[in-house]
Every structure is written in structure tokens, then in C-alpha cells.
Amino acid sequence: MPNAMKPLEGINCGWCCTKIQNLSVIRGGRSIIHDINLHIHCGELTAVIGPNGAGKSTFLKALIGEVPYQGNISFLEGDGKRSGKPLVGYVPQRWEFDPGSPVSVQDLFSARHRGWPVWLFRSQKKREETLASLARVQAGHLIDRKLGELSGGEIQRVLLALAMEPIPDLLLLDEPVSGVDFNGRELFYRMVSDLRRQYDLSIIMVSHDLELMKHFADRIVFLEKTILCEGSPEQVLKDEKVLHVFGTLEKEPIVKDYYISSTQEGSAV
Numbered sequence: 001m002p003n004a005m006k007p008l009e010g011i012n013c014g015w016c017c018t019k020i021q022n023l024s025v026i027r028g029g030r031s032i033i034h035d036i037n038l039h040i041h042c043g044e045l046t047a048v049i050g051p052n053g054a055g056k057s058t059f060l061k062a063l064i065g066e067v068p069y070q071g072n073i074s075f076l077e078g079d080g081k082r083s084g085k086p087l088v089g090y091v092p093q094r095w096e097f098d099p100g101s102p103v104s105v106q107d108l109f110s111a112r113h114r115g116w117p118v119w120l121f122r123s124q125k126k127r128e129e130t131l132a133s134l135a136r137v138q139a140g141h142l143i144d145r146k147l148g149e150l151s152g153g154e155i156q157r158v159l160l161a162l163a164m165e166p167i168p169d170l171l172l173l174d175e176p177v178s179g180v181d182f183n184g185r186e187l188f189y190r191m192v193s194d195l196r197r198q199y200d201l202s203i204i205m206v207s208h209d210l211e212l213m214k215h216f217a218d219r220i221v222f223l224e225k226t227i228l229c230e231g232s233p234e235q236v237l238k239d240e241k242v243l244h245v246f247g248t249l250e251k252e253p254i255v256k257d258y259y260i261s262s263t264q265e266g267s268a269v
């Protein structure tokens with residue numbers, strides 16, 4: 001797959017992009033991240049790696065406006081017709097809910113789109129819209145399942161479908177499949193990668209999956225309070241600072257053919 005496929009020369013380079021300038025966060029009087037500068041072009045998947053406590057989640061939370069930050073975050077259409085704050089979709093690392101709750105996947109989508117209790121009015125049109133959203137992540141078959149019945153990977157796919165409503169300029173994923181087995185993680189990353197191509201999405205994904213990121217990311221950013229190194233996966237994963245934190249990648253990735261299972265409907269993740 002193409003790595004670093006688009007040039008990064010500037011905001012008026014003809015591609016739509018999100019530009020992050022001098023982003024810093026202070027919490028509890030302590031500098032958590034500082035001076036982060038990054039261009040994320042549409043259609044580009046940027047993986048953020050770093051040790052525990054490096055500030056990766058804080059970085060994403062600043063991008064969604066959940067924590068106060070200093071600096072500037074802007075979005076510009078390639079043709080210059082639209083500029084301003086990017087529309088952001090977000091998938092958290094985990095989502096706490098009562099596993100005994102009777103809420104179904106359909107209810108979750110209905111609650112997101114309506115301003116009153118979901119059992120008051122159920123329309124066929126809304127159901128079809130939910131099915132279309134879930135189909136993006138090969139999860140249409142989950143529509144009537146209770147949330148508590150879903151596996152960790154299935155929940156994250158449902159959250160991914162929600163994050164794609166409406167289609168964002170920038171999709172943020174915070175270790176979206178930690179705790180899911182290797183095949184489930186690989187399937188999830190394939191879906192994300194396919195969505196990126198299909199919708200020309202800018203994606204930032206925090207991940208500890210270095211082996212898989214080697215295949216699915218266009219660019220890797222190594223963050224430890226600030227960006228210590230960035231570039232293609234080949235470049236970054238050879239960098240001394242990265243090797244110092246993560247050691248050598250011992251295992252060869254099992255990802256052999258990127259496209260093989262990307263159309264398999266309903267695989268158990």
C-alpha cells in the first residue's frame with residue numbers, strides 16, 4: 001500500500017488537509033503535550049505511537065475539544081471553498097455501559113439522531129439509514145443485537161459506524177481495538193483503511209500495534225510530549241528513539257494480502 005502518498009509542502013498544496021499548529025495542553029499545572037505541528041492530508045492514515053503517559057490520548061482529546069488547549073486546529077478544502085474547524089469523528093479506547101441494559105444497536109443509533117426516547121417512534125426509514133451506516137463496517141447483522149451481547153471488536157465497529165455519521169473531515173481513533181485478538185485487530189484496521197480510501201478521510205489513530213501499523217499507516221508520528229520523529233513507517237520504526245522505547249520488531253507481520261478479507265461480511269471480531 002502507498003506510504004506517505006501525498007506531499008506535505010503546505011496548506012495550499014491542492015489537497016484538503018487538517019493543519020495542527022503549536023498545539024499544547026497543560027493539565028493540573030503540568031505541561032502534558034507541547035508544540036505539536038502536523039499536517040494531515042485527506043486520504044492519509046497517520047498512526048500516533050509513544051510510550052505510556054506520552055500524551056497520545058490527551059492529543060486526541062484536544063482535537064475533539066474535550067480538553068482545553070493552546071494552538072490552532074484548522075481545516076481547508078483542497079479547492080479552498082471551505083475552511084475552519086474540521087468536522088471530527090471519534091472512537092474511544094473503550095466505552096463503559098451497563099452490559100445488562102436492554103439497549104440495542106438500533107436504539108443507540110436512534111438515540112443519536114433523535115431528541116426523544118427511542119421507543120416512542122420507530123420508522124422504517126431510520127432503520128434503513130442505520131443499516132446503511134452499519135454496512136460501512138460490515139455490521140448490518142448486528143442491528144437488533146443488545147449492546148451487552150456484542151464482543152469487544154463488534155462494539156468498536158458499531159462505534160466506528162457512529163463516528164462516520166456524518167462523514168467527518170478527520171477521524172480520530174484512540175487505540176480502538178486494544179484487547180481484541182490479532183485477527184480482529186487486523187480486520188478492524190482493514191476496514192478503517194478501506195473507509196479512508198472510499199471517503200478520502202484524514203485519520204489519526206493511536207496504536208501500540210507497530211507490526212500492523214507498518215502495513216496500514218501511511219505515516220507514523222512518534223510522540224513523547226511532543227513529536228520526536230515522524231515519517232513513513234519504514235523510517236520511523238528504524239529510528240533510534242523508537243527502538244529505545246519499543247525494541248526491535250521481532251515478529252514478521254502476518255498481513256500477507258491487504259485485500260483478501262476486506263469484503264468478508266460479518267466476520268466475528
Ligand SMILES: Nc1ncnc2c1ncn2[C@@H]1O[C@H](COP(=O)(O)OP(=O)(O)OP(=O)(O)O)[C@@H](O)[C@H]1O
Pocket residue numbers: 027028032050051052053054055056057058059
Ligand atoms: N486530568 C488530568 N490532570 C492531570 N494530568 C493528567 C490528566 N489527564 C491525564 N493526565 C496526565 O497526562 C499524561 C498523559 O496522559 P495520556 O492519557 O494522554 O497518555 P497516553 O500516551 O495516552 O498514555 P497510554 O499509552 O498509557 O494510554 C499522563 O501522565 C497523565 O497522568
